[in-house]
Amino acid sequence: xxxxxxxxxxxxxxxxxxxxxxxxxxxxxxxxxxxxxxxxxxxxxxxxxxxxxxxxxxxxxxxxxxxxxxxxxxx
Amino acid sequence: xxxxxxxxxxxxxxxxxxxxxxxxxxxxxxxxxxxxxxxxxxxxxxxxxxxxxxxxxxxxxxxxxxxxxxxxxxx
Numbered sequence: 001x002x003x004x005x006x007x008x009x010x011x012x013x014x015x016x017x018x019x020x021x022x023x024x025x026x027x028x029x030x031x032x033x034x035x036x037x038x039x040x041x042x043x044x045x046x047x048x049x050x051x052x053x054x055x056x057x058x059x060x061x062x063x064x065x066x067x068x069x070x071x072x073x074x075x
Numbered sequence: 076x077x078x079x080x081x082x083x084x085x086x087x088x089x090x091x092x093x094x095x096x097x098x099x100x101x102x103x104x105x106x107x108x109x110x111x112x113x114x115x116x117x118x119x120x121x122x123x124x125x126x127x128x129x130x131x132x133x134x135x136x137x138x139x140x141x142x143x144x145x146x147x148x149x150x
Contacts, residue, residue, distance in 0.1 A: 001110065007117055022118065025135055031127055035076065037120040042082055043097065045112040052106055060100055 001046040009040035084115035
């Protein structure tokens with residue numbers, strides 16, 4: 001079955017609190033040049049029907065109000 | 076500054092409880108052919124020193140016992 005990778009990220013306009021926390025932690029470790037840290041989810045799955053994945057995202061995998069998603073189909 | 080994308084996933088041998096939960100939810104929505112759902116983190120950041128990102132992963136971004144990570148540098 002084809003493998004599909006869905007990357008779900010917060011919409012750019014939204015404050016990424018998790019990203020901000022990681023950025024501050026990296027700064028405290030001495031990586032002071034790090035900027036614009038943003039965190040998202042990556043969901044890998046296998047399906048016989050990759051065309052269904054958009055509907056899966058809309059219904060379950062992503063929150064359409066706050067998140068955007070990218071779908072990559074391998075093979 | 077170059078943009079770096081780090082993808083952190085559970086090592087394949089480990090049970091992915093979150094992935095299993097999503098898989099069952101997708102099955103209940105009728106997508107019964109979906110299999111092998113695995114969930115990871117994607118961390119995007121900008122840094123003047125992409126060579127530091129491996130150390131950032133080892134120290135903070137990934138748990139070396141349970142997780143593996145992939146680093147992609149853009150531009």
